[in-house]
Amino acid sequence: MFRRKRKPSDFGAEIEAHIQHESERLREQGLSEEEARAAARRSFGNVMQAEERFYEFGRWLWWDYLRQDFRFGLRMLARNPGFTVTVVLTLALSIGANTAIFSIVNTLLLKSLPYAHPERMGTIYTRVTGPLGSDERHHVNGEQWELLRDNVPALISAVSGLRASGANLEAGSQVQYVHAGRISAHYLDVLAIHPIMGRNFSDAEDLPHGPKTTILSYGLWRNALGANPTIPGQTVLLKGEPYTVIGVLPEGAIIPLNADLYTALQPSRQGEGTGTNFEVITRLRDGVIWQEADAEINRAWSLRTQRYELENNPGAQVTYYSVPLQKGETATLRPQVLTLMLAAGFILLIACANLAGLTLVRVMRRTSEVATRLALGASRWQIRRQFWIENLLLALVGGAVSIGVGYLALRGLLLLLPEHFLHVAQVSLDGRVMGSTLAASLLASILFGMLPAIASGSVDLRSSMASRAVAGSGGLRLRQGLIAGEVALTVVLLAASGLLIRTLVHLETLPPGFNPNGVMTAKASLDEVRFHDAAAFRKLLAESTTAMQQIPGVQQSAVGLSLPYERTVITGDIAISDGKEAGQKATADVIYTTPDYFAALQIPVLAGRSFTEADGPDTQRVAIVNQKFARKFFHGANAVGHYVDKDTMIVGVVENVAMAPGIDPVAPLTGEETMYLPAAQMEARQLGLLHVWFQPSWIVRTSGPVEGLTGQMQRALASADPNLPFSGFFNMRDLLAKTLAIQRVEVALLSAMTALALLLSAVGIFALIANIVTQKTREIGIRLALGSSIRKAMIDIGRAGVGASALGLVLGLVLCSGALRAMRSVLYGVEVYDVPTILAVVLMLSVVTLLATTVPALRVARIDPAKTLREE
Amino acid sequence: MSTQETRERLELLQGTLDLLILRTLIFGSQHGQGIARAIQQTSEEELLVEHGALYPALQRLEERGWISAKWGTSSNNRKARFYSLTAAGRKQLVKETAKWKRLAAAIGRILGPAKEG
Numbered sequence: 001m002f003r004r005k006r007k008p009s010d011f012g013a014e015i016e017a018h019i020q021h022e023s024e025r026l027r028e029q030g031l032s033e034e035e036a037r038a039a040a041r042r043s044f045g046n047v048m049q050a051e052e053r054f055y056e057f058g059r060w061l062w063w064d065y066l067r068q069d070f071r072f073g074l075r076m077l078a079r080n081p082g083f084t085v086t087v088v089l090t091l092a093l094s095i096g097a098n099t100a101i102f103s104i105v106n107t108l109l110l111k112s113l114p115y116a117h118p119e120r121m122g123t124i125y126t127r128v129t130g131p132l133g134s135d136e137r138h139h140v141n142g143e144q145w146e147l148l149r150d151n152v153p154a155l156i157s158a159v160s161g162l163r164a165s166g167a168n169l170e171a172g173s174q175v176q177y178v179h180a181g182r183i184s185a186h187y188l189d190v191l192a193i194h195p196i197m198g199r200n201f202s203d204a205e206d207l208p209h210g211p212k213t214t215i216l217s218y219g220l221w222r223n224a225l226g227a228n229p230t231i232p233g234q235t236v237l238l239k240g241e242p243y244t245v246i247g248v249l250p251e252g253a254i255i256p257l258n259a260d261l262y263t264a265l266q267p268s269r270q271g272e273g274t275g276t277n278f279e280v281i282t283r284l285r286d287g288v289i290w291q292e293a294d295a296e297i298n299r300a301w302s303l304r305t306q307r308y309e310l311e312n313n314p315g316a317q318v319t320y321y322s323v324p325l326q327k328g329e330t331a332t333l334r335p336q337v338l339t340l341m342l343a344a345g346f347i348l349l350i351a352c353a354n355l356a357g358l359t360l361v362r363v364m365r366r367t368s369e370v371a372t373r374l375a376l377g378a379s380r381w382q383i384r385r386q387f388w389i390e391n392l393l394l395a396l397v398g399g400a401v402s403i404g405v406g407y408l409a410l411r412g413l414l415l416l417l418p419e420h421f422l423h424v425a426q427v428s429l430d431g432r433v434m435g436s437t438l439a440a441s442l443l444a445s446i447l448f449g450m451l452p453a454i455a456s457g458s459v460d461l462r463s464s465m466a467s468r469a470v471a472g473s474g475g476l477r478l479r480q481g482l483i484a485g486e487v488a489l490t491v492v493l494l495a496a497s498g499l500l501i502r503t504l505v506h507l508e509t510l511p512p513g514f515n516p517n518g519v520m521t522a523k524a525s526l527d528e529v530r531f532h533d534a535a536a537f538r539k540l541l542a543e544s545t546t547a548m549q550q551i552p553g554v555q556q557s558a559v560g561l562s563l564p565y566e567r568t569v570i571t572g573d574i575a576i577s578d579g580k581e582a583g584q585k586a587t588a589d590v591i592y593t594t595p596d597y598f599a600a601l602q603i604p605v606l607a608g609r610s611f612t613e614a615d616g617p618d619t620q621r622v623a624i625v626n627q628k629f630a631r632k633f634f635h636g637a638n639a640v641g642h643y644v645d646k647d648t649m650i651v652g653v654v655e656n657v658a659m660a661p662g663i664d665p666v667a668p669l670t671g672e673e674t675m676y677l678p679a680a681q682m683e684a685r686q687l688g689l690l691h692v693w694f695q696p697s698w699i700v701r702t703s704g705p706v707e708g709l710t711g712q713m714q715r716a717l718a719s720a721d722p723n724l725p726f727s728g729f730f731n732m733r734d735l736l737a738k739t740l741a742i743q744r745v746e747v748a749l750l751s752a753m754t755a756l757a758l759l760l761s762a763v764g765i766f767a768l769i770a771n772i773v774t775q776k777t778r779e780i781g782i783r784l785a786l787g788s789s790i791r792k793a794m795i796d797i798g799r800a801g802v803g804a805s806a807l808g809l810v811l812g813l814v815l816c817s818g819a820l821r822a823m824r825s826v827l828y829g830v831e832v833y834d835v836p837t838i839l840a841v842v843l844m845l846s847v848v849t850l851l852a853t854t855v856p857a858l859r860v861a862r863i864d865p866a867k868t869l870r871e872e
Numbered sequence: 873m874s875t876q877e878t879r880e881r882l883e884l885l886q887g888t889l890d891l892l893i894l895r896t897l898i899f900g901s902q903h904g905q906g907i908a909r910a911i912q913q914t915s916e917e918e919l920l921v922e923h924g925a926l927y928p929a930l931q932r933l934e935e936r937g938w939i940s941a942k943w944g945t946s947s948n949n950r951k952a953r954f955y956s957l958t959a960a961g962r963k964q965l966v967k968e969t970a971k972w973k974r975l976a977a978a979i980g981r982i983l984g985p986a987k988e989g
Contacts, residue, residue, distance in 0.1 A: 006931075014904060014953045015927065021905035022923075024948060044923040 091398025094351035099406025123328035130316025142273020151300035170237035181259030198232035198247030240528035355448035391449035399441030491812025506829030516732035547716035608640035608652035781868025901956035
């Protein structure tokens with residue numbers, strides 16, 4: 001119902017009118033002007049009260065009370081700056097951690113992908129049941145791709161290469177190393193991205209041996225091609241060949257396969273299409289539902305001749321189904337991110353436990369205030385409302401500060417992450433993040449305000465008014481419980497980050513199998529027609545390594561398809577030609593190298609010999625295997641002299657080298673079975689394919705720091721081929737850091753949060769003890785006067801904190817036994833139940849507990865028994 | 873001096889003021905003081921309307937939509953806030969009147985025939 005609000009002044013005017021009417025009537029009855037007015041007023045009664053009653057009638061009364069409570073709350077908070085600052089800081093740090101982590105969760109998992117109708121975008125998961133079950137996104141081969149493209153009309157499907165690779169682009173007078181992504185026709189249609197100039201790849205351009213065309217990213221077009229507006233239709237020299245530029249992508253376009261420019265993938269069942277080397281994305285066509293698409297996919301792929309999913313898995317069933325693209329793209333990061341979110345949630349709970357303890361003490365201290373207010377007629381609801389409002393105020397201030405904290409934390413966090421790690425344009429604090437921060441603040445205010453509110457409800461008017469004693473002992477148990485709870489959560493975080501730190505230490509100190517110090521490396525792209533000629537390739541390697549060898553200070557120089565810590569090509573069809581496993585097909589990493597590769601990296605040759613200049617294209621085909629290969633396929637017998645692929649003789653066995661995984665999909669670093677081949681014996685056909693995916697590295701080992709080494713390396717390469725740019729220079733430490741980036745970020749974040757949790761727990765214990773000392777000052781004073789020693793009094797006080805912490809530790813360890821099992825997949829070189837980690841947790845917690853108990857307990861020493869007794 | 877200060881008058885029963893205000897307004901719009909006077913006169917000075925209670929009651933009735941108010945000029949040329957009965961108020965009056973009559977009759981039956989005194 002519409003109600004017009006009446007102003008109090010209007011009401012006052014009405015009363016004034018009434019009194020005038022009344023006094024006029026009385027005057028008519030013969031009273032004097034003054035008498036009439038006084039009588040009218042008298043008969044009206046209390047004007048003020050009437051006005052008050054009118055006012056209370058208004059609907060805004062509750063608002064007035066609220067404002068009053070808020071003002072009062074602000075005054076109370078301002079009067080206790082220590083308390084206020086402690087609470088606000090605690091909230092700011094804990095909610096800030098949540099804000100930062102949630103903004104990542106939001107960007108990765110919640111926000112829609114930045115494409116039109118993201119809900120119609122997907123990728124395909126493969127569910128295999130049977131002895132070797134799995135349920136994950138698979139890469140597909142050429143046959144799968146063709147069946148998907150031709151027999152699944154419900155979807156617009158597209159594929160891309162697995163990752164962008166290096167390529168040489170001649171722009172102006174300079175050749176530049178760029179990242180080139182290979183995408184099929186309709187890839188950009190699936191993403192619903194339209195070039196700002198030109199067009200997407202056509203079907204004809206995507207056929208094997210189709211016309212050579214390229215689409216440029218906005219950044220490359222601006223920076224390398226001077227934002228030339230007439231570029232579509234022109235040719236650029238890419239990979240040593242003319243490519244027609246057919247389009248330029250919009251600024252800030254986000255492509256899952258991030259690259260500087262794109263060429264048509266031209267997928268087929270041949271070449272790379274024989275293996276699962278393509279990644280699928282799909283878009284559901286209008287008027288179709290996902291179930292129809294999935295049915296079509298299953299029907300289409302049942303026609304396949306080669307069912308690799310079912311190999312070595314008797315009785316297995318396989319089904320395919322679509323999942324949202326976002327889920328597919330973030331599947332590998334999801335567990336990590338959610339773990340961090342859980343840790344952030346723990347932090348918030350710990351903070352709330354602390355604050356509940358603090359506010360509880362505060363409410364206890366205010367018992368007399370509460371009693372006074374009750375005695376003056378305040379209702380319990382009013383008292384309680386006052387406390388809630390103070391908590392709300394604190395939470396809101398804390399929340400506001402936490403946005404700043406979260407922003408800074410997020411910026412720091414993003415600096416930790418490698419570039420293009422998240423596949424999103426930016427991580428921002430958007431409305432949803434702000435909303436979650438507000439929600440976290442409100443939740444916090446409820447969590448830490450609940451106990452004090454309940455406690456204030458039990459204030460007994462008579463006893464509180466009668467004695468000025470502070471209620472305390474009832475709260476102590478409760479506060480100890482809170483401390484135990486937060487310590488338990490801290491223990492879980494400590495153990496989790498301890499395990500991650502141990503994992504990282506294990507990975508970083510893995511025997512690398514080579515000497516990573518004193519090595520400089522650089523990659524160059526050989527994905528050019530001129531290097532498809534094996535002789536030209538050999539000549540390039542020989543001339544460039546010889547030139548580098550001549551740089552003063554350089555001891556060895558070499559070239560290898562891949563470096564330690566990197567991934568390399570995996571071959572699954574190496575035939576073992578003799579020994580016990582004869583006839584078996586070996587799967588192994590394959591790396592071609594120049595003769596000095598092992599010397600340059602100082603990879604120990606354990607048996608046989610290294611490659612030499614004599615291992616040429618026309619001599620005996622040779623190979624070197626690592627120890628793991630030798631163990632697996634020759635059972636520890638000397639592998640030297642055995643044959644693989646019929647005519648290739650193993651001439652040496654070398655130490656295992658830490659590599660990024662190829663075969664094992666999850667381990668960050670492993671030593672997989674590896675076979676090295678002399679670069680000089682590579683065939684043109686192999687080179688063509690390998691160099692599409694991989695860019696070989698030039699390696700030099702120097703005796704000490706060499707001035708201008710990178711420039712000299714570039715000049716040495718130019719002396720062999722003037723049009724070959726290096727991608728940039730890295731030492732082995734850089735490469736290790738890149739490979740372990742995820743682990744490092746995880747350890748850094750979780751450790752930071754654990755430190756915060758530990759700090760909060762320490763603060764909680766500290767506050768508890770300090771408060772007990774304050775409360776028991778009289779009691780302690782009396783006991784000291786009666787002859788108790790300070791030491792004894794301290795121990796007695798400290799017991800409360802140590803006991804709570806010990807209980808928390810036990811609870812935490814129990815929690816750990818269940819919770820940490822979920823971490824198994826991210827641990828390497830360390831078991832879930834790791835004794836050193838648990839000991840470290842116990843030790844750390846004990847030290848922190850003792851410190852947090854002892855420091856405030858020292859105040860006992862300052863208690864003057866005489867003074868206390870006088871007060872008594 | 874008028875008699876009103878010497879004579880003991882009846883206090884209004886809880887809830888009856890609203891009914892009396894509505895009833896008074898059935899003869900047309902009136903301002904607050906007029907309503908109070910009318911009630912007192914019609915009751916032959918038996919009922920005292922406490923002026924301090926009148927206005928909150930008017931306010932209440934207005935909020936409920938039973939009466940409406942607007943500023944106007946009274947017979948002696950003074951500004952006053954005039955109240956008039958709304959359709960809902962009229963309905964309410966009928967309802968309340970019936971209820972009151974039943975109540976009064978019932979109480980009357982219990983108390984028996986009145987004696988002069």
